[in-house]
Amino acid sequence: MLWIKCDITNHEDIVNLNRIILDKGEAVKVIYLAAYHAPDKVLANPKIAWNINITALSDFLNTLDNVQCLFYSSTEMVYAPGNLNTKFDENALKQPVNAYGKNKILAEALVLGYGYNVVRFPFLIGKSILKEKKHFYDIIVETICGGKSIEMFKDAYKTALDFNTATNILVDLAERYSHEIPNVLNISGDEVISKYEIGLRIAQNYNCSSDLIIPISMHEDNTIFTAERADCILLDNTCVKKVLGLDQIKLQL
Numbered sequence: 001m002l003w004i005k006c007d008i009t010n011h012e013d014i015v016n017l018n019r020i021i022l023d024k025g026e027a028v029k030v031i032y033l034a035a036y037h038a039p040d041k042v043l044a045n046p047k048i049a050w051n052i053n054i055t056a057l058s059d060f061l062n063t064l065d066n067v068q069c070l071f072y073s074s075t076e077m078v079y080a081p082g083n084l085n086t087k088f089d090e091n092a093l094k095q096p097v098n099a100y101g102k103n104k105i106l107a108e109a110l111v112l113g114y115g116y117n118v119v120r121f122p123f124l125i126g127k128s129i130l131k132e133k134k135h136f137y138d139i140i141v142e143t144i145c146g147g148k149s150i151e152m153f154k155d156a157y158k159t160a161l162d163f164n165t166a167t168n169i170l171v172d173l174a175e176r177y178s179h180e181i182p183n184v185l186n187i188s189g190d191e192v193i194s195k196y197e198i199g200l201r202i203a204q205n206y207n208c209s210s211d212l213i214i215p216i217s218m219h220e221d222n223t224i225f226t227a228e229r230a231d232c233i234l235l236d237n238t239c240v241k242k243v244l245g246l247d248q249i250k251l252q253l
Contacts, residue, residue, distance in 0.1 A: 077101035081230035126163035
């Protein structure tokens with residue numbers, strides 16, 4: 001395995017990566033995960049976000065040669081706010097409520113314009129593989145295992161998925177790639193679950209008191225986030241299950 005450092009905001013790094021790909025001779029399969037993705041940070045730093053999410057992506061797409069397929073990682077936040085009775089399929093209305101979602105819609109258009117593929121993920125959660133870079137999951141575990149409480153939204157509903165399951169599905173799509181695969185796919189869990197309920201499951205897994213997971217409301221507490229967020233966006237994963245022959249996609253915590 002060859003690891004290559006590539007800063008996607010540095011054109012020379014992309015050119016060097018392209019040179020390595022061309023020297024290899026074989027067409028490559030690309031999974032593009034780079035993004036400036038925290039909605040609050042995108043709101044606070046719009047030029048940085050645009051440079052990473054739009055300008056650098058465009059340069060990457062326009063520079064790389066000999067690409068067999070490319071899967072771009074997008075988000076549920078491109079959709080309009082929903083409700084518990086509706087799951088959005090890939091053709092549902094796109095009407096993001098924040099700048100991050102708007103960045104992603106433009107990025108998707110660039111990717112699709114090049115004939116590549118877009119996958120849209122829901123709220124993702126799981127352990128970090130880097131000790132120095134903790135995920136929300138790690139913060140929850142560290143907090144409740146230390147006997148402290150943590151607040152989680154009881155009315156933020158998602159078709160959430162864990163990182164491992166999401167990764168396995170995405171890699172499977174790349175490995176099985178053909179032109180018959182739809183250009184846009186939702187990759188999400190089957191279950192509708194609140195972030196509070198996710199917290200309760202994590203507490204149970206670590207034999208911690210459920211009382212340490214404190215339910216709060218997005219509508220009553222508007223001080224946590226600065227960028228607007230929809231409280232309910234549910235993804236319809238029917239299409240990706242059909243493509244991969246899956247009966248179910250479950251959140252594994």
